[in-house]
Amino acid sequence: MGNPVRLATARVAAKAKNVKINGAKLKALAAKFAAADSRVPLWPKKMHLETSNRGALLDYLVILDSLNFCFWSKKERWRFVYGRKEYNGYFALSLALKKFFEENPEKGNLDYFAEISFGEFKAILGGGKNLLFLRKRREIVRAVSRALLKLGGAEKFILSAGGKLSVLVPKIAAELPFFNDTARYRGEKIYFWKRAQILAADIWGAFGGRGIGYFKDPGYFTAFADYKLPQILCFWGILEYSKKLKRKIEKRKIIPAGSEEETEIRAATVMAVELLTKELRKRGKKIRPFQVDWILWDKSQKNKMTLSYHLTKTWFY
Numbered sequence: 001m002g003n004p005v006r007l008a009t010a011r012v013a014a015k016a017k018n019v020k021i022n023g024a025k026l027k028a029l030a031a032k033f034a035a036a037d038s039r040v041p042l043w044p045k046k047m048h049l050e051t052s053n054r055g056a057l058l059d060y061l062v063i064l065d066s067l068n069f070c071f072w073s074k075k076e077r078w079r080f081v082y083g084r085k086e087y088n089g090y091f092a093l094s095l096a097l098k099k100f101f102e103e104n105p106e107k108g109n110l111d112y113f114a115e116i117s118f119g120e121f122k123a124i125l126g127g128g129k130n131l132l133f134l135r136k137r138r139e140i141v142r143a144v145s146r147a148l149l150k151l152g153g154a155e156k157f158i159l160s161a162g163g164k165l166s167v168l169v170p171k172i173a174a175e176l177p178f179f180n181d182t183a184r185y186r187g188e189k190i191y192f193w194k195r196a197q198i199l200a201a202d203i204w205g206a207f208g209g210r211g212i213g214y215f216k217d218p219g220y221f222t223a224f225a226d227y228k229l230p231q232i233l234c235f236w237g238i239l240e241y242s243k244k245l246k247r248k249i250e251k252r253k254i255i256p257a258g259s260e261e262e263t264e265i266r267a268a269t270v271m272a273v274e275l276l277t278k279e280l281r282k283r284g285k286k287i288r289p290f291q292v293d294w295i296l297w298d299k300s301q302k303n304k305m306t307l308s309y310h311l312t313k314t315w316f317y
Contacts, residue, residue, distance in 0.1 A: 003166070004191040005222045005270060012185050012267035018242045018260065019268040025237045026272060030279030033295070040291040041298045043205025047091050049098045049108075057206060058154040059109050060101050065199040066144040066178070067093055069315050070132045072227065074252060078131035093125075100124045110154065114145035133315055140315060143177040151175065158203065158212055165200055165220040172196040181316040183258045185267075192266055194317045198224045201290055221290035223273035225266035226317040229293065231309035232300040233272050239265075249310050257314040265310055266317075 013021065049060040071078065071089040080092035087095055101108035121128075121138040128134045151157050157175075161168035173180045173196040181192045201221060207213025223229060233239040241249065245261050255262045273296070277289045 003169075003220050003222055005193050005197070006274065008188070008190045009192070009222070009225075009267035009270040010274075011188070012190055012263060013271040015186070016264040016268060018245045019264040020240045021268055021272050021275065022238055022240055023275070026275055027279055029236055029238060030276055030283060033276075034280060034283035034285055038295055040287065041294050043202070043208075044091075045206070047094050047098075048206065049101045051101075054212065055153070055155055056101060056105070056108050058158065058203070058212070059113075060097060061199065061202050061206060062110070062144065062148060062154050063113055063141055064094055064097055065195050065202060066141050066176075067097075067137050068195055068198065069317050070313065072309065072311060073130050073132065074311070076130050078125075078129060080126045096125050110145040110149050113141050114149055116142060132313065136315060140178045144179075147176055155212065163214055163216050165215045165217050168200050168215070169193060169196050169220065172199055178315055183263045183266075185260065185263045190263060190267065192225050192270075192316065194224045194226060197221055197290075218290070219288055221288065223270045223289050223293040223296075224317075225269050226297075227309040227312065228300040229273070229296050230265050230269045231305055231307065232296055232303060233269060234307055235303065235305040238272055238276075239268055241265075246307075249308055252308055252311055255310045255312050257312050257316070262310070262312050 013019075048064075049057060051057050051060075068090060071093070077088045078092060079086050079088045080096045081087075082092075082095035082099055116138065118135065118138050121141070122134065125131060125134075128137075131137075148154055148157055157171070158168065161171060173191075173193050176196075179193075179196045179199075181194050181196065183190045183192065200215070201224070204213045204215060204218070209215075230239055234241060245255075245265075248255060248261075255265070273289050273292050277287060277292050280287050280292065
């Protein structure tokens with residue numbers, strides 16, 4: 001079964017007016033990566049819950065990726081202190097939840113999060129100051145936890161896919177609230193499924209691709225369309241924005257969720273990663289789109305970029 005994200009975003013990228021892919025610069029980057037023998041970053045276990053309790057780890061990942069979105073701020077960003085060091089963004093979330101699960105093993109489960117109060121939820125996030133959608137996040141985590149409990153729990157839900165991403169990812173999008181990441185573009189339904197795919201990828205990473213983390217079809221994954229990947233692809237000249245869109249991003253104006261501009265940014269990001277993967281494979285690199293995504297995301301955390309990422313208020317990324 002083909003991934004509808006790959007099929008739909010290809011159609012958007014072909015029609016896009018606001019975002020184009022520079023093929024020459026993409027090939028140059030592929031050659032540079034190949035020559036440098038760029039390594040796929042390992043899934044960062046130290047930044048996540050480490051436990052031999054499979055059920056607890058799965059519940060942790062579900063909660064994590066239910067909340068894995070929208071860490072930007074026009075002013076001061078939300079921060080969390082872990083081990084005397086301050087973090088922001090995704091790792092602030094992964095470590096806040098790690099700390100809670102480690103210190104409260106009796107509460108580190110879907111049953112607790114299904115009924116969590118707003119005060120308890122805020123406390124886990126160190127108060128959640130400057131974190132967008134704070135009340136919505138609590139609503140989401142309760143809804144997802146309740147849905148999974150009705151389905152028999154995270155482990156049963158994941159195993160029901162029979163080790164196939166082509167089954168699991170659509171199931172996550174269809175059966176877990178707030179995971180069905182789609183848009184309308186010129187009358188057509190467009191699939192992105194960012195958090196649905198990344199939840200499956202985190203299960204793969206956390207379990208080292210073994211046991212419940214083994215999937216027969218890793219090529220099913222596309223890139224996980226967010227705001228950091230297009231930022232670095234634009235910084236390298238691979239994504240080219242129209243003057244109007246670039247000006248909006250430079251002035252840090254909100255790009256509405258589901259708008260033509262936002263849909264084209266995300267679709268072009270997915271397609272750029274697909275093309276980059278093909279170019280790397282031509283150069284002898286056995287790599288998949290989700291691994292290219294990990295390389296780009298890792299580099300986006302380390303490169304200082306002059307162009308901001310696009311700002312979109314959404315719980316999908």
